[in-house]
Amino acid sequence: MTTAETVHDTGESEGVRGPGALRQYWQQLRQDHLGMLGLLLVVLMVGSAILADVVAPYEATKVMVGPRLAPPSWDHWLGTDHLGRDVLSRVIMGGRVALMVAMAALGAALSLGLLLGLIAGFGPQWLDNGMLLIFDAVRAFPVIIFALAVVTLLGPSLSTVIFVVAVTSIPIYARVVRTQTQSLKNNEFILAERAMGAGTPRILGVHILPNVIGPLLILASMDVPLVITLEAGLSFLGMGVRPPTPSWGTILNDGYNYIRNSPWPVVAGGIPIILTTLGFTFLGEALRDIFDPKLRKDL
Numbered sequence: 001m002t003t004a005e006t007v008h009d010t011g012e013s014e015g016v017r018g019p020g021a022l023r024q025y026w027q028q029l030r031q032d033h034l035g036m037l038g039l040l041l042v043v044l045m046v047g048s049a050i051l052a053d054v055v056a057p058y059e060a061t062k063v064m065v066g067p068r069l070a071p072p073s074w075d076h077w078l079g080t081d082h083l084g085r086d087v088l089s090r091v092i093m094g095g096r097v098a099l100m101v102a103m104a105a106l107g108a109a110l111s112l113g114l115l116l117g118l119i120a121g122f123g124p125q126w127l128d129n130g131m132l133l134i135f136d137a138v139r140a141f142p143v144i145i146f147a148l149a150v151v152t153l154l155g156p157s158l159s160t161v162i163f164v165v166a167v168t169s170i171p172i173y174a175r176v177v178r179t180q181t182q183s184l185k186n187n188e189f190i191l192a193e194r195a196m197g198a199g200t201p202r203i204l205g206v207h208i209l210p211n212v213i214g215p216l217l218i219l220a221s222m223d224v225p226l227v228i229t230l231e232a233g234l235s236f237l238g239m240g241v242r243p244p245t246p247s248w249g250t251i252l253n254d255g256y257n258y259i260r261n262s263p264w265p266v267v268a269g270g271i272p273i274i275l276t277t278l279g280f281t282f283l284g285e286a287l288r289d290i291f292d293p294k295l296r297k298d299l
Contacts (some may be wrong), residue, residue: 003270007187014227016277025290025291026253027114028290029286029287029290032093032263032286032290033291034284034285034286035279035282035283035284035286035287035289036286037279037282038278038279038280038281038283038284038285038286039279039283039286040279041275041276041278041279041280041282042276042279042280044279045095045099045272045275045276045279046094046099047156048095048097049092049095049096049097049100052092052093052095053203055092056086056088056089056092056093057077057086057088057089057137058085058086058089058095059089059094060066060086060089060090060094060121060245060246061085061099061246062081062086063083063084063085063195063296064081064085064086065084066080066084067080067084068080068081068082068084069081069082069258069262069264069265070260070262071262071264072264073092075086076267077262078091078267079262079264079265079268081251081254081255081258081265082254082258084217084259087265087268088250088268089246090251091117091246091251091268091269093245093246093270094248094250094269094272095248095272095276097158097231097245097246097248098231098232098240098247098248098272098276100158100227101158101162101165101227101228101231102224102227102231103226104166105161105162105163105165105166105169105227106164106165106166106169106220106223106224106227108162108166109165109166109167109169109170109172109173109220109228110173110216110217112166112170112173112174112222113169113170113171113173113174113176113177113216114133114173114174114177114209114212114213114216116174116177116178117173117175117176117178117180117212118172118177118178118180118181118204118208118209118212119131119180120174120177120178120184120207121177121180121181122181122185122200122203125137128178131174131178135170135171135174135175136169136171138167138168138170138171139168139171139172139224141168142184143164143168143230144230144233146164146167146168147161147164147168147230147234147239148239149162149206150164151164151234151240151286152239153240156234156238156239156240156241156242157242158241158243158245160240161230161231161234161240161241161245164230165227165230165231169223169227170224172219173216173219174218176212176215176219177212178218180207180208180211180212180215181212184207184208184211184212185203185208189207190203190207190208193207198289204217214291215291216292217286218284218288219284221280221283221284221285221287222280222281222285222288224276224280225276225277225280225281228248228276228277229273229277231247232247232273233249233254234249234250235247235250235253236249236252236253236256237249237251237253238253248269248272248273251265251268251269251271252265252266252269252270254264255267255268255269263289264297269278270292
């Protein structure tokens with residue numbers, strides 16, 4: 001077998017899989033009951049967030065004349081809050097806010113972390129050391145303390161929460177990509193590509209990127225609950241999403257203030273966070289076991 005054939009075969013085995021492999025992955029996921037439960041919860045959460053305008057029975061910010069802090073009924077399945085607003089509608093619209101924060105923040109962190117990790121892992125040693133120093137400096141700050149400091153300086157808003165999550169998540173993804181890149185750049189098929197005159201962009205884009213993007217996406221899926229919890233915590237403290245925008249954190253805050261009158265807003269605001277955390281965690285662990293042979297449960 002020639003060198004070109006060796007490079008072609010190795011790159012194909014390390015790159016994108018065909019439809020048969022995807023069908024096999026789906027069969028493995030179907031055999032994982034917790035993974036299927038997680039997939040179901042994630043689909044319900046994402047679907048309700050996308051179709052929130054259609055699914056929500058009432059306008060989330062509309063103050064109604066009906067009873068306040070009412071228990072669940074046929075008209076209001078999760079009751080009403082202290083302003084007479086339908087809690088179910090606010091929970092559904094709050095899911096859209098949580099998903100928006102998670103996708104925007106993790107998307108930015110994933111993109112920048114991937115780029116910086118490839119540069120650090122494939123670049124010279126002095127550049128790698130300098131970037132590691134920056135990553136460690138950013139990660140040295142506790143996330144909550146850093147978030148409170150940024151919110152104090154910039155003011156509470158949705159964009160501030162996205163900025164905080166993105167900045168604190170970039171070093172995590174960059175380190176993962178850097179480690180994967182360093183373990184791949186001295187492989188035989190990479191050395192063969194270099195010997196054939198392939199440039200750095202081709203090596204990174206064709207051979208290294210397909211091998212690091214999978215673990216990175218799995219890690220990002222498991223970080224979604226952390227982002228949602230952080231957004232809810234900041235909103236609960238009054239430093240995240242500002243009223244009257246519905247958020248699971250603001251629902252919990254309003255319910256906590258009137259918990260002696262009605263416990264339903266607290267229950268309604270807490271259950272989505274729990275279900276979303278379980279869903280993304282179960283699905284992320286199932287995908288990790290499927291795509292990473294070293295971490296499969298049956299080994």
